[in-house]
Amino acid sequence: MKLSRVSRGVLASATGVVLFLIYVPLMVVLVNSFSTSQSLSWPPPGFTLEWWGKAFQSQGALEAVGTSVQVGIIATVVALVLGTAISFALQRFEFFGRDAVSLLVILPIALPGIITGIALNNFFRTILGVPLSIWTVVIAHATFCVVTVFNNVIARLRRMGTSLEEASADLGAGVWTTFRLITFPQLRSALFAGGLLAFALSFDEIIVTTLTAGVGVTPLQIFILDNMFRPAQAPIVSVIAVVMILVSIVPIWVAQRLAGNEKVVR
Amino acid sequence: MNTTSDVTSRRDGAAVPPIRDTAARRGSVFLSSHPRARLWLLLSAPLTWLVVVYIVALVALLITAFWKVDSFTGEIQIDWTFDNIVTVITGSLYHVVTLRTLGVALAVTIIDIALALPIAFFMAKVASPRMQRILVIAVLMPLWASYLVKVYAWRSVLSGEGILQWVLNPFGIEGPGYGITATIITLSYLWLPYVILPIYAGLERVPDSLIEASSDLGAKSWSSIRLIVFPMILPAIIAGSIFSFCLSLGDYITVNIVGGASQMLGNLVYTNVGTANNLPLAAAVALIPIIIIFGYLFTVRRTGALDNL
Amino acid sequence: MMKAKSIKATGLGFLAAASLIALTACGTSSGGSSAGMLEKLGDNEGQVNILAWPGYVEDGTNDPTVDWVTPFTEATGCKVNAKTYGTSDEAVSLMKTGEYDVVAASGDATLRLIAGGDVAPVNTDLIPNYAGIYDFLKNKQWNSVDGVSYGIPHGYGANLLAYNSDVVTEAPTSWDLVFAADSPYKGKISAYDSPIYIADAALYLMNTQPDLGITNPYSLDETQLAAAVELLKAQRVNVGEYWSDYLKAISALDSGDTVATTTWQVIMNYLAQPTAVKAVLPNEGATGWSDTWMVASAAKNVNCAYAWLDYIASPEANAAATGWFGEAPSSAAACDFREDCDAFNAGDEVFANKLWYWTTPTAKCLDGRTDVTCTDYAAWTAAWQEIKG
Numbered sequence: 010m011k012l013s014r015v016s017r018g019v020l021a022s023a024t025g026v027v028l029f030l031i032y033v034p035l036m037v038v039l040v041n042s043f044s045t046s047q048s049l050s051w052p053p054p055g056f057t058l059e060w061w062g063k064a065f066q067s068q069g070a071l072e073a074v075g076t077s078v079q080v081g082i083i084a085t086v087v088a089l090v091l092g093t094a095i096s097f098a099l100q101r102f103e104f105f106g107r108d109a110v111s112l113l114v115i116l117p118i119a120l121p122g123i124i125t126g127i128a129l130n131n132f133f134r135t136i137l138g139v140p141l142s143i144w145t146v147v148i149a150h151a152t153f154c155v156v157t158v159f160n161n162v163i164a165r166l167r168r169m170g171t172s173l174e175e176a177s178a179d180l181g182a183g184v185w186t187t188f189r190l191i192t193f194p195q196l197r198s199a200l201f202a203g204g205l206l207a208f209a210l211s212f213d214e215i216i217v218t219t220l221t222a223g224v225g226v227t228p229l230q231i232f233i234l235d236n237m238f239r240p241a242q243a244p245i246v247s248v249i250a251v252v253m254i255l256v257s258i259v260p261i262w263v264a265q266r267l268a269g270n271e272k273v274v275r
Numbered sequence: 276m277n278t279t280s281d282v283t284s285r286r287d288g289a290a291v292p293p294i295r296d297t298a299a300r301r302g303s304v305f306l307s308s309h310p311r312a313r314l315w316l317l318l319s320a321p322l323t324w325l326v327v328v329y330i331v332a333l334v335a336l337l338i339t340a341f342w343k344v345d346s347f348t349g350e351i352q353i354d355w356t357f358d359n360i361v362t363v364i365t366g367s368l369y370h371v372v373t374l375r376t377l378g379v380a381l382a383v384t385i386i387d388i389a390l391a392l393p394i395a396f397f398m399a400k401v402a403s404p405r406m407q408r409i410l411v412i413a414v415l416m417p418l419w420a421s422y423l424v425k426v427y428a429w430r431s432v433l434s435g436e437g438i439l440q441w442v443l444n445p446f447g448i449e450g451p452g453y454g455i456t457a458t459i460i461t462l463s464y465l466w467l468p469y470v471i472l473p474i475y476a477g478l479e480r481v482p483d484s485l486i487e488a489s490s491d492l493g494a495k496s497w498s499s500i501r502l503i504v505f506p507m508i509l510p511a512i513i514a515g516s517i518f519s520f521c522l523s524l525g526d527y528i529t530v531n532i533v534g535g536a537s538q539m540l541g542n543l544v545y546t547n548v549g550t551a552n553n554l555p556l557a558a559a560v561a562l563i564p565i566i567i568i569f570g571y572l573f574t575v576r577r578t579g580a581l582d583n584l
Numbered sequence: 585m586m587k588a589k590s591i592k593a594t595g596l597g598f599l600a601a602a603s604l605i606a607l608t609a610c611g612t613s614s615g616g617s618s619a620g621m622l623e624k625l626g627d628n629e630g631q632v633n634i635l636a637w638p639g640y641v642e643d644g645t646n647d648p649t650v651d652w653v654t655p656f657t658e659a660t661g662c663k664v665n666a667k668t669y670g671t672s673d674e675a676v677s678l679m680k681t682g683e684y685d686v687v688a689a690s691g692d693a694t695l696r697l698i699a700g701g702d703v704a705p706v707n708t709d710l711i712p713n714y715a716g717i718y719d720f721l722k723n724k725q726w727n728s729v730d731g732v733s734y735g736i737p738h739g740y741g742a743n744l745l746a747y748n749s750d751v752v753t754e755a756p757t758s759w760d761l762v763f764a765a766d767s768p769y770k771g772k773i774s775a776y777d778s779p780i781y782i783a784d785a786a787l788y789l790m791n792t793q794p795d796l797g798i799t800n801p802y803s804l805d806e807t808q809l810a811a812a813v814e815l816l817k818a819q820r821v822n823v824g825e826y827w828s829d830y831l832k833a834i835s836a837l838d839s840g841d842t843v844a845t846t847t848w849q850v851i852m853n854y855l856a857q858p859t860a861v862k863a864v865l866p867n868e869g870a871t872g873w874s875d876t877w878m879v880a881s882a883a884k885n886v887n888c889a890y891a892w893l894d895y896i897a898s899p900e901a902n903a904a905a906t907g908w909f910g911e912a913p914s915s916a917a918a919c920d921f922r923e924d925c926d927a928f929n930a931g932d933e934v935f936a937n938k939l940w941y942w943t944t945p946t947a948k949c950l951d952g953r954t955d956v957t958c959t960d961y962a963a964w965t966a967a968w969q970e971i972k973g
Contacts (some may be wrong), residue, residue: 016496020401023393024410030390031467034428037438038420041431046838046856052441069481069645078381091321098317102310110318111581112572113325116333119517121525123544124336124561125329126728131339131554132332134681141683152328155321164476181294184313185302209418215528224633224683225665233423235668242645243831257419258412263407266410350700368970378692438840452771453825453841532832538972546969549677553962 029234035254042247043231052147064248073232074249080228081211084150088207089200091151092212100166113143117153118210126155126220133221141223150214159202162196169195198267209257280423327339337565340558351554359559369543379459380523386463387470387519388512395471396500399478400486411475418468425458429461433533439442453535462523463535470515478504478512513580520571524564542566621705622879625887631663632888633677636688637875638830639740639850639909641666652904656895662888670828671778672942673965679703685883686892688738690873692728692780692942696961697878698734704881705732711891713897716826716912720933726943727876735876736893739902741911741928742939743776744863746847748840751860759788759866761844763815773817774836774845777826779961779968780942783871784846785812785819787940791868800951801871809959809967810968816971826972830854837861849910849928872939890911892904912936 012021042060044053064070092114098104098109117125126149173195177187215230222231233249236242294300306313343354363369398410416449417425433453440450451457481504489499527541540563547557575581634641641664643650653664667684669675672693679687679702686935689697697703708714714736721737728734747756751769762773763785775781786801789811824841827833834854836842838861852863877896879889895901897914903921906913909943911926919925929935949958959967 013496017401020393020397024397027390027394027467028410028413031464033412033438034425034432034464035417035420037428038424041428052436067645071448091324094317095321098314098321102314104314108576110322111320112576113330115572115581117325117329120333121541121544121561121564121568123525123527123541124333124565125546126502127548127554127557127561128336129328130330131336132328136331136335141681148328152325155325178307181302184306185299185303213418213420213422213569226668230421230423233421236514246421246424246427247432252419254416254420257416261412261415262408265411271386281759370973371973430835432945434835434839435841498971536823538969543969546673546965549671549674552673552677553965 025265038247038250042244042251044244044247046244060244060248064245064252067245069227069232069236070229070245070249073227073229076143076227077212077229080146080150081148081208084154084211085204085207086150087147088154088158089204092155092203092207093162093196093200095155096159096162096166100163101171114156114159118156122214122216125149126217129217130220141226143223143226144220145223146218146226146228149217150211153214153217154210157206157210158200158203161199161206165199197263201267202264205260212253213264283302336554337562338364338558339555342555342563344553344555358388359556360562362556363559363563369560369563372538372540372543375526375537376564377567379455379462379481379539380520382459383462383466383523384470384519386459387467388516389461390467391471391474391515392512395474395478396504398471398475399481400483414468414471421489422465423528425465426461426529429457429464430533433457433460441499453533455534455537457533458530458537458539461529462526463519465529466519466522469518473511473514473518474508477514481507510579513575513578517572517575517580521568524567585932586594590831612792618803620881621707622710622886622890623707624850625890628660628662628888629887630661631665632686632885632892633665633667633684634686634688634892635667635669635675635684636686637909638670640666640688640875640905641668642905642908650904650908652896652901656892656901660888660891660895662885662891668828672780673778676700680881682880682882685880685885687878687880688875689735689878690875690942692944692961694734694876694878695944695946698729701881703734703878704883706879706893708733708736711736711894713894713899713915713925716899716917717897718916718931718933720936721874721914723960724874726874726941727878735878736897737914738875738877738896739906739909739911739913740808740872740874740936740939740941742865742870743846744849744852744870744886745866746837746845746852746861746863748835748843749860749862750836751843752842755862756844756864757867759784759868762846763788763819765818765821769843770822771824772823772841772843773819774833774842775823775826776846777828779964780871781846782809782812782816782964782967783940783942785815787868787871789815791860800949802945803941803950803953803958804840804945805949805953805956805958809963811955813967813971817973820971828890850908853908869938869940872941874936874939874941905958 040053043056043058045055045057045059046053090159095114096111129145129152130141133139133141139145141189169192173191177191182190189213213230218228218230219234224229226262227235229249234247236246292350304343306316340359341355343352343358344350345352348402373452394410394414398414402410430453433441433497434449435448435452437450451460484505486499489503490496494502525541525544527539527545530537530539530542540560543560544557547553547560572581606919608838641653642650643653643664643666649735653666657663667678669678672690675687675689676696678684679697680700681703687693687697687703689703694703717737722728723731723733724737727737745756745759747761747762749755751772752761761767761769764777767773776784782804783801785809786798786804786808789808790798790801796808797809798804804812807928825832825836827836827842827845830851832844833842833847833851837845837851838856838859847863849863851860855861879886879893883889896905899915899917900921902913902915903918906918907922907924910928911950912930912932913919913922913925916931919930922930925931944961945959945964947957947960949956
């Protein structure tokens with residue numbers, strides 16, 4: 010679009026500044042992962058690769074990552090199913106209480122995590138009487154991850170329209186076939202983006218997780234919380250963070266590619 | 276219209292298989308002609324889940340606000356009373372903390388929107404497609420660094436011996452140290468990607484042609500942006516604000532780590548659950564952010580922001 | 585049509601609301617089973633869930649040379665799942681979940697746990713190493729009720745005054761350093777983030793305002809509590825941040841963000857060397873803690889729990905654990921394995937009695953007064969939140 014040179018320049022430099030601000034603390038984390046100081050003090054007194062070595066050998070860290078991945082995947086799958094179903098219901102139908110339902114979907118993420126956390130903790134332990142375990146964490150995560158899938162899918166559904174599906178039905182395809190061959194491929198990138206955000210949300214969530222995880226269930230964030238208590242482990246936590254950021258480039262890039270193929274023309 | 280028993284042929288000569296009368300087929304037919312049935316099929320699972328898991332849990336928690344707890348043992352007694360609600364409404368501690376928390380949430384929201392607008396605009400309208408992709412990745416990547424790690428990184432940055440002080444020293448300025456300012460800075464940092472994304476999505480939906488038409492009619496860039504683009508992306512901006520406002524309102528970990536000696540609403544809830552073992556009072560305090568957030572959501576519903584999340 | 589719909593909707597709504605209330609009314613009452621004492625040891629279950637202060641249950645992941653858990657697991661086959669907490673209040677709250685078998689509780693948590701039915705009496709006959717514990721630690725007010733022992737004493741230590749000698753050039757001898765109103769170190773003072781810290785203020789007032797009549801810092805009537813609260817509110821102005829987790833305290837002391845604070849010896853041990861931060865025990869005396877290992881009343885792994893209690897009371901393990909944390913040991917023979925026993929006044933009953941160990945304030949005055957009602961922990965908690973503001 011036509012914008013004056015000055016405007017472009019201003020915007021570009023503003024973007025640069027914001028990006029710089031976003032990455033400075035992450036640079037600090039990166040430097041801390043090489044620092045010889047065990048208590049994250051700045052400037053680092055010296056540099057060492059010790060923590061990187063230890064992090065990859067740390068049994069606790071690897072198990073924690075595994076737990077988080079497990080929880081994330083199951084919660085994401087559940088959120089995908091529930092989120093897609095609700096998106097269809099809300100976008101394609103008019104019914105009494107429609108607004109209430111859309112509010113309901115947002116609530117788990119809009120209300121403070123501490124409230125969701127103690128509500129669920131109370132619910133599981135005292136009302137249902139079930140002990141906390143990895144499944145209580147999964148249920149909690151799935152509940153607030155629904156909204157990320159919901160947002161992406163409903164946005165896509167709005168753009169999609171129903172003409173292709175109607176054509177497919179006209180040609181004799183059943184409901185499931187239509188969904189499988191027509192609707193799903195169009196939704197794929199939205200599902201991927203929503204699922205990715207849901208996974209990221211589940212992976213990074215700390216408050217609800219601490220309140221719903223049973224003893225012995227240690228997702229990554231709880232491992233980090235526990236080990237920030239321990240000076241000798243603190244730099245390992247920095248290493249984990251750096252690895253997580255680097256690893257995340259791949260799925261984000263893939264999501265972008267998928268979305269890019271279906272870009273709306275400017 | 277082809278009937279179910281005809282064998283039809285496609286253009287390339289292959290035959291389309293006859294349609295069989297299976298249970299699945301009958302199900303499809305039923306669903307196609309009964310939209311209500313489709314609706315219930317879609318809604319039942321998620322609605323049951325959300326109501327049973329979330330609403331029941333929430334109500335159960337809020338009901339305890341009307342009960343009491345034995346102060347020594349921590350056992351909850353089902354003794355209906357308004358005491359906790361009265362304590363929360365009249366206690367000056369709660370007034371002060373609520374106002375402080377609201378102030379922080381608003382400040383964080385304003386800062387985030389101010390920072391997000393230029394970068395979202397650049398990403399959506401000015402950057403090339405390749406640059407756009409890179410920028411989106413660049414904005415999303417920090418989401419994957421653990422929340423705790425980011426907050427501790429800020430603790431390190433804001434410390435008396437941290438980077439910020441090191442940068443400010445030659446100018447003789449004293450850094451903010453730990454406290455409410457530090458909390459605002461850190462929270463703004465944490466929620467920034469969540470604010471950028473909806474605004475970016477909203478901006479993408481604004482067709483370039485409108486802006487070009489506006490400039491063709493003689494408006495300068497800034498006027499076009501102000502009068503054409505801005506009203507169109509307002510719902511998206513509000514959607515972004517929902518994230519930063521709601522997330523800041525209930526946060527207690529960041530305050531614990533960089534907030535110095537300050538407390539926010541989340542801390543009051545947390546300490547009442549953890550320290551005081553007083554779930555009824557915690558539930559009563561929890562009512563404050565819940566009411567505020569509900570109020571906020573209802574107000575912005577009209578603007579269509581909820582569709583832009 | 586609309587009317588029918590809305591009537592139906594309201595009807596459903598009422599039904600839903602009513603069933604919700606019924607459901608929650610039935611559900612929400614936290615358990616607290618009556619505690620029974622174990623009569624006989626059975627087979628070890630294979631694992632044990634322990635809740636303790638950081639540094640109490642070290643398994644080598646922190647520092648490969650610091651590990652007394654692995655020998656335990658090898659000897660008994662009980663895998664240890666440890667969880668750490670930052671304040672006694674967290675400990676009480678976590679024990680209510682029923683997920684832990686063993687807890688290392690300080691005196692301000694023990695009585696609450698006993699009263700709440702979260703811990704069971706301990707059958708000391710089943711713990712051979714109990715005999716080797718110093719007698720002056722056994723069956724005290726905070727770890728026993730009517731002569732029934734509720735746990736095995738662990739070490740005891742004091743809350744010290746830490747100060748940065750580069751900034752506070754003259755070595756302090758009094759808690760004045762953190763309580764003085766017009767402090768030159770404004771913004772760099774820190775204090776322990778728990779209502780129990782009110783006792784520290786009361787201890788200071790015992791010396792500076794003797795006409796308040798405080799004889800026991802945990803036994804405060806309304807007037808005395810108000811005075812302590814005022815002192816703490818004055819201190820609040822100078823406080824940069826409160827601490828309840830180690831890393832915060834350590835990083836703040838290391839970086840110089842905190843110049844004076846109450847501290848534990850173990851925090852001093854973790855500071856980056858060389859350090860200008862030193863710790864002293866001021867003239868007024870100090871509050872302290874004497875910890876007790878207790879068994880949960882609903883412990884799933886009760887045999888492994890007893891195995892742990894016996895193990896941690898054995899001289900070598902006791903020496904390792906208390907030495908690492910920086911406190912006096914509870915096992916008399918532990919000093920054979922430690923060189924720093926004298927520094928911690930190990931076995932010194934007189935010294936041990938000078939410390940004001942954390943204990944839970946109750947409405948019934950702990951100093952024996954019957955003419956007034958003392959403030960209980962709930963009042964202290966409310967006061968603490970007011971102080972922080």
